Amino acid sequence: MLKPPITRMGGKSKLRKTIIEMIPEHTCYAELFFGAGWVYFGKESSKVEVINDIDKELINLFRMIKYHAPEIERILEYDFSGRNIFDEYKNATIEHLTEIHRATRYLYLTSQSFAGKGGHYGYGTTTRPSPQIFYKDALQSLKERLRNTYVENLSFEKIIEKYDRPNTFFFCDPPYWETAGYGNTFGEKEHLILRNMLKNLQGKFLLTINDHEKVREWYEGFNFKEVEVNYSVSKDKKARGKYKELIITNYNT
Known part of the structure; x- marks a missing residue:
């Protein structure tokens, strides 16, 4: 496994092994919100790969x-x-x-x-x-x-439109719901646009997000895996500790 050259808010260093084990067979691998790229740099190369970030x-x-x-x-x-x-x-x-x-x-x-x-x-x-x-x-x-x-700098909507095929797997790690620190606006409107596009995919997706009742409501009917992640990077000691997160897929693992 390679180590990314940078760290990023919400990086998947602690979850990447679990995520990689859940990736289904595919020809094209696409990341909608690349960040530091922990999963991409940790997994085996796919035939076609796409990384994207705004x-x-x-x-x-x-x-x-x-x-x-x-x-x-x-x-x-x-x-x-x-x-x-x-x-x-x-x-x-x-x-x-x-x-x-x-x-x-x-x-x-x-x-x-x-x-x-x-x-x-x-x-x-x-x-x-x-x-x-x-x-x-x-x-x-x-x-x-x-x-x-392929290194892209587009919106997640355009990446889905361009690369969605039955043989495509999308790894989605959007800004978490009601969580500060990402430096860009990604509110309910954006989350619902993402949800609606994932609902209509030809391919498969795996999405990581914080465990929140709103999120569970949005993705009702999909497959949920509950995980706990220990976050230690925070100036406020109260913000450190274990947090519940969800791994959501449109396929059985």
């Missing part, structure tokens, strides 16, 4: 790893964890940067910020700085993994 900087990062991994390594080779460096990257005008420099900026900010959100410099008295330098073997492995993958 975050342009995230998708640019994976495109640049796919095509320019050595240059990203060269730029970051001698960088270290520093507040001034962090602020320089954070306050840089993206429009004035090349795609490669945008990718290195994104890598640095996510690796050196609290919870990988890129907003505030991460530091502590009991932990070392997070590594922002990626060894050549690691980046090369990621590059090889991305080689035969």
